[in-house]
Amino acid sequence: MGDGALVEFASVAEAVSCAIAIQNSIVRSTADDIKLRIGINLGDVISSGDDIYGDGVNIAARLEGIADPGGICISGIVHQSLGSPNSGMFHDLGPQSLKNVTAPVNVFAWHPEKHAHQASANRAPISDEGKASIAVLAFDNMSTDPEQEYFSDGIAEDIITALSHFRDFFVIARNTSFTYKGKPVRVDQVCRDLSVRYVLEGSVRKAGSRIRVTAQLIEGKTGAHLWADRFDRDLTDVFAVQDEITQSIVTAVAPETMGAETRRARSKRPENLSAWDLVLRARWHLGQFNRADNETATRLLNQSLATEPDDSVTHATLALCHLMAMLHYWRTDTSAEIKLAQQSAEKAVQLDSNNAHAHAILGMSESFARNFEAAEKHLLRSIDLNPNLAMGHGNITAYYGVSGDYDKAKSAYECAVALSPRDPLKPFWRGGFGAAIFLSGAYEECLENAREGLRETPGFASLMRQEAAALGMLESGDNAKQSVQRLLTAMPGLTVTTVRHIVPIRYPDDHERWLEGLRRAGLPE
Amino acid sequence: MRRLAAILAADIVGFTALMAQNEQAALNRIMPFAAVISTRTSDSMVVGW
Structure with missing residues (x-):
């Protein structure tokens, strides 16, 4: 042998x-x-x-x-x-x-x-229509101790609950996905049986006071591992360990699933696109942050709404398109775009009042509309509904930023980036934190933050403005002038007055100081 | 000591040839399967690999 x-x-x-x-x-x-x-x-x-x-x-x-x-x-x-x-x-x-x-x-x-x-x-192929579903299988208990089954079941149950707060995919209910418990299963089989596209499986093994949890996210169609990780912990506080591991798994699984979904939708032939595929494609275009892609995104979303007019996420994404077009001055009627964003986001919340994603975008719209109390309410509601949704924390960063609350903006920004490090909206969140840095008077730090963000996402409007305003305050003549040149190339016709309408700095003194930065850098009045 | 047990025997097709070509490479290729076994056997006895 x-x-x-x-x-x-x-x-x-x-x-x-x-x-x-x-x-x-x-x-x-x-x-x-x-x-x-x-x-x-x-x-x-x-x-x-x-x-x-x-x-x-x-x-x-x-x-x-x-x-x-x-x-x-x-x-x-x-x-x-x-x-x-x-x-x-x-x-x-x-x-x-x-x-x-x-x-x-x-x-x-x-x-x-x-x-x-x-x-x-004798079974249909793995579903390729509509929103993706995920089945979270009961984690295998590898310990001989049957008591550990409470732990392995508990982790899978917590993950199911946490994932169910997302609106970008469906999660199969525990009673269904746990029917596979203790049985040897093939992932493609589970996907066909439950018509899901993704399966999360894992195991729990205890040795003395140490526990090892493994988890892997598998795409049904290809059998490919999208993500896998292993967690070794001391079992000092069972509930704390369970919470921490659940959180880590959910934080990885949600963006990985959406990444795979976006690739899937983008690889499909245009004539085969479902309403939801159109939304996924629109989001990709929206994340390119240029005028043409923003227009494409808007068109795809309207096309999707023509067949599925009542999807909350689609309306919320449309609101985001309006806000990004306004922020980048691709559409120059600032107050009209803010109003359109508010309307779409309100519709999104009406259609699904428990949609954390919709509340996050409505809160963002209300910030731009200078309804700061409503903004805070919806942003907090978003985080309350789904604490694992990066956008809630990211968008509230911008609210704290324009309110001049440096500490809260910083911790919200860090939380959002930890939840979704490669998120397309990250430059917006960074810009939100950047506003807080500027208002705190730390212009060097503001400049550094803006430049770091521009290296990742060149041309993102808020960061370009912050770079110019910080340079204006730091009185570095030529550099400031060059940054204003870049600003005017990207956003022709931008003036101190238009920025006054675009950027909703909450308190008048702050607002004037922010505009003074741009003025000193050389932005025309 | 005699006991009743479920025994799993596994072998790699053409492993001798693989080992003859490159011993270390052959052993590296076994690792993933050995890992699957090790996560699934807490009290089981493993011989080989």
Whole structure:
């Protein structure tokens, strides 16, 4: 047995689920041409030192020998002990003569391709229409202690609850996704059964006072791992550890899913786009921050609303398009754009009053409309509804920023970026924090922040204005003039007066000082 | 000591040839499968790999 491995399990179901997991992990890593044969038997074993032997072992080795590459062969007694439905994944090869085994052994076989083939023959392909769904499977409890099942179930349940506050995808209810608990499952099978596009699975293993949690997000169609992570923690406070790990997993899963969804929508042929695909594409265009893409985004959203007029997220995204067009001076009737944004965002909240995303954008619209109390109310409501939604924290950064509250703006900005480090709206949030830095009088820091943001997102309007205003206050003549030149190239016709209407600095003294920065840099009145 | 157990035997197709070509590379390719086994067997006994 020098080339292989022998693994002893206390349970037939565990042995089979491990075998299927190994074979599926090979199928998933498609680049690899490596193939394993696996055999499983139930019988007496004798251990001696580091080795095990006996008839139980011999027959397992022989079963392995007759398995197809990539496949699994199990003996009749293993098949019997498996019970349905897992026994149904194997097909009967009948009695087989095995080398050096006197009596024929009943053999059952499993093969990934055959299995996938069977599954696809009688089931619809994995859903490609509408919003994505995620199934969070019960995390496997790898400890012998059944008490740990409270922990492994608890983590999956908490993740389901947290993910259900997002409006960009659906989450399968616990009672449904937990029906797979303790069974060897294939991800593509789960995706077909539940018509979901993504599966989150994981495991919990305890050793002494340490706990190890693993989690992986898998795309059903390709079997690709979108994200995987491992958390090793001391179990000093079970609930704190559970909360922290849940939070880390949710924080990764939400943006990874949306990233995969955006790639999916962008790779589809234009004639096959669903209303939701149009929204995903629109968001991508919106995140490019230029005039043409902003117009494309607006057009796609209106196209989506023509078939699905009542989607809250679509209206909220349209509001965002208006605000970005206003902020960048691509549309020069500032107050009209703010009004349109308010209307779309209000509609989004009306359609789904528990949509944290809609509240975040309504709060942002109200800030620009100078309704600061309403702005704060909706932004806090957004965070309350979904504390894991980056946009709630990001948009409230801008509210605190224009209100001159440096400390709150800083912590909200850090929170938003921690939740979604590559978010398309990050430059807006950074600009919000930048306003707070400017108003605190730390012009060097404001300049540094603006420049760092412009390296990531060149041409983002708020950051360009902050760069110019900070340079104006720092009285660095030529640099200030150059930054105003860049500003006027990007936003022709921009003046101190137009900026007064665009940027809603809350308090009059602050507002004048902010405009003074631009004036000193050389922006025309 | 004799006991009843479920035994899983696994082998890599053409592993001897792989080992002959490049021993370290062959061992590296086994690692992911060994990892799957190790996360799924808390009390099980593993021989080989």
